[in-house]
Structures are given as C-alpha cells and as structure tokens.
Amino acid sequence: MNAPTISHINCADCPIRHRAVCARCESDELAALDSIKYYRSYEAGQPIIWSGDQMNFVGSVVSGIATLTQTMEDGRTQMVGLLLPSDFVGRPGRDGAAYNVVATTDLVMCCFRKKPFEEMMVTTPHIAHRLLEMTLDELDAAREWMLVLGRKTAREKIASLLAIIARRDASLTPGGAVNEMTFDLPLTREAMADYLGLTLETVSRQMSALKKDGVIALEGKRRVTVPDMGNLLEEAGDDSDGGFLM
Amino acid sequence: MNAPTISHINCADCPIRHRAVCARCESDELAALDSIKYYRSYEAGQPIIWSGDQMNFVGSVVSGIATLTQTMEDGRTQMVGLLLPSDFVGRPGRDGAAYNVVATTDLVMCCFRKKPFEEMMVTTPHIAHRLLEMTLDELDAAREWMLVLGRKTAREKIASLLAIIARRDASLTPGGAVNEMTFDLPLTREAMADYLGLTLETVSRQMSALKKDGVIALEGKRRVTVPDMGNLLEEAGDDSDGGFLM
DNA sequence: GCCTCGGCTTGATCCATGTCAAAGTGCTAC
DNA sequence: GTAGCACTTTGACATGGATCAAGCCGAGGC
Structure with missing residues (x-):
C-alpha cells in the first residue's frame, strides 16, 4: 500500500x-x-x-x-x-x-x-x-x-465491482484509459460478497467463471488482469456509467 | 390526491x-x-x-x-x-x-x-x-x-417499503405515532417491484401473505391498514431505522 | 519440514424467487 | 349493460444463488 x-x-x-x-x-x-x-x-x-x-x-x-x-x-x-x-x-x-x-x-x-x-x-x-x-x-x-444490487445477476455484479475498482485505480495512475489493466483487489471474497449482496461462495464461483471465460486473469487470489476493459464493461451490463467514486 | x-x-x-x-x-x-x-x-x-x-x-x-x-x-x-x-x-x-x-x-x-x-x-x-x-x-x-436491496428477503422488503410509506404519511399528518395506521399505497405493484428489486408477481404474493398473516389489512388494492406498526417493523427486520425520506 | 490457520475453491443439494400462463377485478367509454 | 383495458392475483414450473460440507493453498510459527 x-x-x-x-x-x-x-x-x-x-x-x-x-x-x-x-x-x-x-x-x-x-x-x-x-x-x-x-x-x-x-x-x-x-x-x-x-x-x-x-x-x-x-x-x-x-x-x-x-x-x-x-x-x-x-x-x-x-x-x-x-x-x-x-x-x-x-x-x-x-x-x-x-x-x-x-x-x-x-x-x-x-x-x-x-x-x-x-x-x-x-x-x-x-x-x-x-x-x-x-x-x-x-x-x-x-x-x-x-441498480447493481436490485437488478443485476451475480456475474454482472462481480463485473461491475471489478470495473469500478479498475476505473478508480486508473484515475490514480496518470496515463488514462488503456485497454488492458492490472490491479490488486483490495477486498477479501467475503468483503466483495458484502458489497454485492451475495455469499462468498457465489463470489468465488463467479470469479472462477469470469477467469475461465477469459474476461479476467488472476495471479494468486488478489492480482487481477483485465485483457479488455470494454469486454468487462459489457459483462457488467453497463456502458454509460459514472462509476462508484466515494 | x-x-x-x-x-x-x-x-x-x-x-x-x-x-x-x-x-x-x-x-x-x-x-x-x-x-x-x-x-x-x-x-x-x-x-x-x-x-x-x-x-x-x-x-x-x-x-x-x-x-x-x-x-x-x-x-x-x-x-x-x-x-x-x-x-x-x-x-x-x-x-x-x-x-x-x-x-x-x-x-x-x-x-x-x-x-x-x-x-x-x-x-x-x-x-x-x-x-x-x-x-x-x-x-x-x-x-x-x-441494505434492503442487498440483504433482505422479499417479505422483509415489502414490510420495509410499507413502513417507510406509513412513517412518511404519519409525519405529514400531525398527531404523531399511533399504533394503528391506514394509508393509500401511491404505487402500483409493478412500481413497488421496481423499488424493491423484485417482480410484480412476488410483490403480489407477499402482500397476500402479509394480509393472510394479519400484518396488514387491505381495502381494495391500494388502501392499507396496519393494525400494529411495531409488528410491521419487526417483519421489516429493523427497528432503529431512519426511514427513506427522499 | 511440518503444523496451523485464514482465506479460498469446489461440489451436492435446497429453496426463494423468477418465469410463463391463465383468470379475476374494477373502471371507463360507449 | 357490456366491451375493453389496466392492474392484480394465483398457479405450475424452472432456476440462480444460498446453504452445507469438504478440501486446497500459501504464509507464518516452531
């Protein structure tokens, strides 16, 4: 950190x-x-x-x-x-x-x-x-x-969260929007579940699924690479999107 | 109105x-x-x-x-x-x-x-x-x-919404907190569903269930009587609660 | 090197809620 | 009155995600 x-x-x-x-x-x-x-x-x-x-x-x-x-x-x-x-x-x-x-x-x-x-x-x-x-x-x-909590599927929820963290990370790193991105997840699976209104098991399964489908790659449990941000945003079911900046 | x-x-x-x-x-x-x-x-x-x-x-x-x-x-x-x-x-x-x-x-x-x-x-x-x-x-x-969208069950969601509308109504009617309350639902079942992240069928079923269990009474589709607000709040799974005043 | 422990993954099963379909209710227009 | 329409209820069935349970992985302690 x-x-x-x-x-x-x-x-x-x-x-x-x-x-x-x-x-x-x-x-x-x-x-x-x-x-x-x-x-x-x-x-x-x-x-x-x-x-x-x-x-x-x-x-x-x-x-x-x-x-x-x-x-x-x-x-x-x-x-x-x-x-x-x-x-x-x-x-x-x-x-x-x-x-x-x-x-x-x-x-x-x-x-x-x-x-x-x-x-x-x-x-x-x-x-x-x-x-x-x-x-x-x-x-x-x-x-x-x-909207995420009320209407999105588990997979879309995960993708939305990853997109938010990625975007947030990008805004701290001058250089702006590239298509590929790598970042560290600052949250445990349980914390992700608490954010998304899911259980940690579902979070884990969906992370595995996104990995299998090539939407993300994982090094260890925490380091995430997104080969194509557009792809991830599509998975999240949103393109407009102002982000979740708190 | x-x-x-x-x-x-x-x-x-x-x-x-x-x-x-x-x-x-x-x-x-x-x-x-x-x-x-x-x-x-x-x-x-x-x-x-x-x-x-x-x-x-x-x-x-x-x-x-x-x-x-x-x-x-x-x-x-x-x-x-x-x-x-x-x-x-x-x-x-x-x-x-x-x-x-x-x-x-x-x-x-x-x-x-x-x-x-x-x-x-x-x-x-x-x-x-x-x-x-x-x-x-x-x-x-x-x-x-x-919290309602992410963690509550359908029944708790309905109760939470009714509680919010009831409280809101009460605050407009001087006289303050009585135990029994009657008010008009200002929303269709579909609008309730959109608020709660549910389908309108689920909303309808849970309204029927709450009625059968005596938590609420209905005159027509829209007029709701809550015989015991404490009861309703318990169904909503919350007591503290600052309300959803927008 | 091995043990332990927290965090994570995976599998089997269950159930709450979604989906699809049909029928009921009450209001407005004619 | 009755036809049409929007809204609601109810039923039968499907399914996404929860729950319960077992095992895996990696880091730190001894």
Whole structure:
C-alpha cells in the first residue's frame, strides 16, 4: 500500500490525492485548513467509527482502504461504501455516525476536528460548496449501486465491482484509459460478497467463471488482469456509467 | 390526491410542506426565493426529466408523487427514489439529469430556474447549508435502501417499503405515532417491484401473505391498514431505522 | 519440514424467487 | 349493460444463488 511519509501529505501540497477537501480551496483557506488538521493511523481490521457513536472529526483517507457497512441484528451485513485514498469521511452538521467504518488495510487518515471544520464551512463558502458537490457524487454513486444490487445477476455484479475498482485505480495512475489493466483487489471474497449482496461462495464461483471465460486473469487470489476493459464493461451490463467514486 | 390550490402553496407561507427549501430561511430570503419561483403541472404517467437531459430548474414537489428510476438497455429498471410532497428535485451545480423522473400521479411542482437559484446559493448561506443537509439525508436513505436491496428477503422488503410509506404519511399528518395506521399505497405493484428489486408477481404474493398473516389489512388494492406498526417493523427486520425520506 | 490457520475453491443439494400462463377485478367509454 | 383495458392475483414450473460440507493453498510459527 506504498504509504507515503506523512510529511508529504498535507493540504497545502497534495491537492490531487487530497482532492476531497482541497481541490477548490484558495491558498489562504488551505493554510486555515492546515492549522486544524492532524493525522491518525489505524491497523488493518481496526474499527474507525461504530454506527451510532459520537463522531468528533471529519477527514479524508490518505492511504489504505476502509469500508462503510450496515448490519442487521441477525448479522447480515451490507457494505454501503468503499473508502479509497482521497475519499472523505464524515457528516458535517450531524452528531452520530450512521454506519460502521472499518479499516481493511493499515490506514492513515487526515482529520479535522468537527467543530472548527464546521466553523470554517460557514466562513469559507468554497469548502461548503465542495462538500455539497462531493455529497452529490456519493449520492449518484449510491443510487447507481442500487441498480447493481436490485437488478443485476451475480456475474454482472462481480463485473461491475471489478470495473469500478479498475476505473478508480486508473484515475490514480496518470496515463488514462488503456485497454488492458492490472490491479490488486483490495477486498477479501467475503468483503466483495458484502458489497454485492451475495455469499462468498457465489463470489468465488463467479470469479472462477469470469477467469475461465477469459474476461479476467488472476495471479494468486488478489492480482487481477483485465485483457479488455470494454469486454468487462459489457459483462457488467453497463456502458454509460459514472462509476462508484466515494 | 387532494391537490391544494396553488395560491396556498408558496415559500412565504407554507414552510412545513415546503420544508425542502424554506425551513431555515429568513424572511427576506424567502421573499427572494419567491421572486424566482414558478409552478408546473404534470399529468399522471408524464415524464418530468429524462436521464441525460439538460435540466434547467430545481424545485420541490407540492402535490402528487414522482419516481426516480434508472434503466438498463435491456429494460430492467430500478427505482432509486420516491418523491413525495415537499421533496426536492435537482442537482445544483450539475448540468445533466442522472435519472428518469416520472410523475406517477398528477403532480404539481414548485420550480426555481437553476441559474438564479445557484446565484442565490452563493449569496444566502442558509440555502446552501440546507441543501447540504438534505443531500446528506438522501444519502443516508439511499444507503439504508442498499441494505434492503442487498440483504433482505422479499417479505422483509415489502414490510420495509410499507413502513417507510406509513412513517412518511404519519409525519405529514400531525398527531404523531399511533399504533394503528391506514394509508393509500401511491404505487402500483409493478412500481413497488421496481423499488424493491423484485417482480410484480412476488410483490403480489407477499402482500397476500402479509394480509393472510394479519400484518396488514387491505381495502381494495391500494388502501392499507396496519393494525400494529411495531409488528410491521419487526417483519421489516429493523427497528432503529431512519426511514427513506427522499 | 511440518503444523496451523485464514482465506479460498469446489461440489451436492435446497429453496426463494423468477418465469410463463391463465383468470379475476374494477373502471371507463360507449 | 357490456366491451375493453389496466392492474392484480394465483398457479405450475424452472432456476440462480444460498446453504452445507469438504478440501486446497500459501504464509507464518516452531
């Protein structure tokens, strides 16, 4: 997970990775944000926030992966979001957390205490505006995922997830859209199942099927090569598609 | 659908029904909003916006029901939102619509042309702030619905939908939470199926089953009585639950 | 080198829900 | 009244994915 040294990651000099908060900020606003930020590290598997907890910060992921999940009393769980580097966590204006947030790899977050952050939102319209934009993006992504959960077959679901991760990976790697792509799956089969509303057995079977049909190739369990992205998108049953960027 | 006469519905004197935009606005801001608003009527079945269309207004539902849907090329469709009176439609800062919006009953909307509305957002922080809050609510609702779509059984899905509509209805009827409730289903079985990721036959069967088991009673096809809301919530497999307010 | 353990794969079987088909209900137009 | 139509219910059957169960693979510990 090539964790960057923390000194390289801050609001003033990493607007791309840190686009969640900073992309549109003016430099004096950046300095103001810098003055209230701090870093936190979590180990793989460690919970970051528990649903219903008081949440006294907002922030964005610097490195590592976290998941947002909801759980029913009987243990059925559904992942409702995947947090990759640069994604934002937090609900300005809300007290409690609505989901469980768990680090699935070692993870570093750049945090802002909630109170001062909210005060800044009032004084610097750029931040509030950017936050609205981000929330609209997440809403689009969540609704796109509703189509996946409600109407797609297991095979299409897997293909959709792979496409999202591939696209997301590509956007971090400058150079843009090539036809062939290779990336590491940041999720266990069980986590994929929780994302897709399937069982881990079905995920495993469909991965095998896609491999047999040449849609993907696997090195080990986690490293995926997609020989032809167009092919994968077709399997996913969608071409338009704005992606699931959270 | 007891459509109110239009003269009774405007931003200055109906803050409750119209809470989408007005709840927190100061009176001079209300006047400003009033100056750019206009009304539009749609007939049952009429599309309001087509996915991908340019969208030159935002607004909120005054009376009637509309649905947000996504459709795959082969015709599978998933409803991603249900718009009831007071709900907001629109994506300030975005050009194209992301979903199909269709009036399922005769419908009246209170609209604001997008450009002036966006200008007002810049000058009146209350509006921008309120909009962020609403978008966060919708995001929560969408994510809650992901759990329904991904992990609940057909029976639980139906119960969840009935619970949402009942709760929503109750919040419009002052008097608050009683144990017994009666309301009209604003959706056909097919629309329910599209919301729940089921077929209309399954919806019909599960409605019959819930009726046979005394969880609900039906007068005709559409009028539903819930003798015990607690019971229904238990069937839905959830008690906490913030509802699906869109 | 072998053991253990977590994650993954594969097989056999079951069942919830989809699919296809027919018939029922109630409303509107004539 | 009755013909037509949209919506709904119900039945019979098919099937995708869940469940239960066994075994595989690779990494780390001793």
